[in-house]
Amino acid sequence: MVNKGIGFAVRFMEQLQNKRILVTGGAGFVGYHLCKKLLDFTPNLTIYDDLSGGKPENIKDLPRNVNFVKGDIRDSKRLDGLEKQDFIFHLAAQVIVPYSMEHPKEDFEINALGTLNALEKARKDKAKLVYTSSAAVYGNTEKVPTPENQELAPASFYGLSKLVGEQYCNKYHAEYGQDLTIVRFANVYGARCHGVIDDFLDKLSKKSKELEIIGTGQQARDFVHISDIVDALLLSATKSNAVGKTYNLSYGKAMKIIDLAKTILRILELNNTKIVTTNVPWKGDIRTILLDSNKAKRELHWNPKIRIEDHLRKLIIERRIRIGQTSN
Numbered sequence: 001m002v003n004k005g006i007g008f009a010v011r012f013m014e015q016l017q018n019k020r021i022l023v024t025g026g027a028g029f030v031g032y033h034l035c036k037k038l039l040d041f042t043p044n045l046t047i048y049d050d051l052s053g054g055k056p057e058n059i060k061d062l063p064r065n066v067n068f069v070k071g072d073i074r075d076s077k078r079l080d081g082l083e084k085q086d087f088i089f090h091l092a093a094q095v096i097v098p099y100s101m102e103h104p105k106e107d108f109e110i111n112a113l114g115t116l117n118a119l120e121k122a123r124k125d126k127a128k129l130v131y132t133s134s135a136a137v138y139g140n141t142e143k144v145p146t147p148e149n150q151e152l153a154p155a156s157f158y159g160l161s162k163l164v165g166e167q168y169c170n171k172y173h174a175e176y177g178q179d180l181t182i183v184r185f186a187n188v189y190g191a192r193c194h195g196v197i198d199d200f201l202d203k204l205s206k207k208s209k210e211l212e213i214i215g216t217g218q219q220a221r222d223f224v225h226i227s228d229i230v231d232a233l234l235l236s237a238t239k240s241n242a243v244g245k246t247y248n249l250s251y252g253k254a255m256k257i258i259d260l261a262k263t264i265l266r267i268l269e270l271n272n273t274k275i276v277t278t279n280v281p282w283k284g285d286i287r288t289i290l291l292d293s294n295k296a297k298r299e300l301h302w303n304p305k306i307r308i309e310d311h312l313r314k315l316i317i318e319r320r321i322r323i324g325q326t327s328n
């Protein structure tokens, strides 16, 4: 239990206390939870987000003293015009894999050029930068669990643009001694998440007799809870041994999508719902995401605690309350 409790809180409070912190993409799923936590340490929080994927309610539900700037990560002038920062968490991204396959240029400009813009801001401000990358950089690797030093062969333009962002980070560290850390998430879930869990619940709220899985259902994902990810982001920002490093962040157990669907139906007591599969994966999809996070556990003393099987029920209840549903 190294990353919890009073010792954990005090260590971070010292380094983040009253610091000026910028979260790009702070109106999104991960950004919302990260910002909520950062407010325990500092009132000087700025969110920079164009709201293209993030939700205005995520901003509304944060305290009023958060400085929200609506802006595009591709707009370097506007980004540079923000006040000087001590820490930058760079989360802003185009995150939809199929969209990247249809719009590779836009995906590149937001994810790769956007990361370069965030790096320039960090360099100018002498701020520590944490870059949120993705398991998508590995592509369809045969080696699972996948360690950080595995070959990087993205299957999608999204994975490629996130990888280019990583490479710019590494170059900035090598050339300018830029203080930064790269983290590669597996599938993050929790309240307000998007992605497959949200997609299933959404489909079921519209039509509970049938649940369609895109693909075969045999694709597997390593689900990691948002509170564990927020812990890891704070550790990455503040641990001196994380500088210039790249870390996988995952729970370390893969769940097939068909089993996820069955678990959700069981929790909702939808015993007669038929599961159907399209059998055609979307372009750029990956068969199995299962990361080896031992490096983060060893070096950051990160300890992911929440298993998806134990948390799904709570997540479903929370979501139903949030969208005002009581039954399907």
Ligand SMILES: NC(=O)c1ccc[n+]([C@@H]2O[C@H](COP(=O)([O-])OP(=O)(O)OC[C@H]3O[C@@H](n4cnc5c(N)ncnc54)[C@H](O)[C@@H]3O)[C@@H](O)[C@H]2O)c1
Pocket (backbone or CB within 6 Å): 024, 025, 026, 027, 028, 029, 030, 031, 048, 049, 050, 051, 052, 053, 054, 055, 071, 072, 073, 074, 090, 091, 092, 093, 094, 095, 110, 114, 132, 133, 134, 135, 162, 184, 185, 186, 187, 188, 189, 194, 195
């Ligand atoms: N959620 C996951 O499972 C997961 C997995 C791997 C990596 N990641 C990475 O974590 C980060 C956060 O992801 P998330 O799940 O919170 O996604 P999200 O879509 O909820 O948040 C991304 C935010 O970026 C903003 N954004 C998009 N384009 C922008 C632009 N041009 N200018 C400014 N803001 C822009 C969106 O409005 C949104 O608020 C991303 O960088 C993503 O690549 C997430």
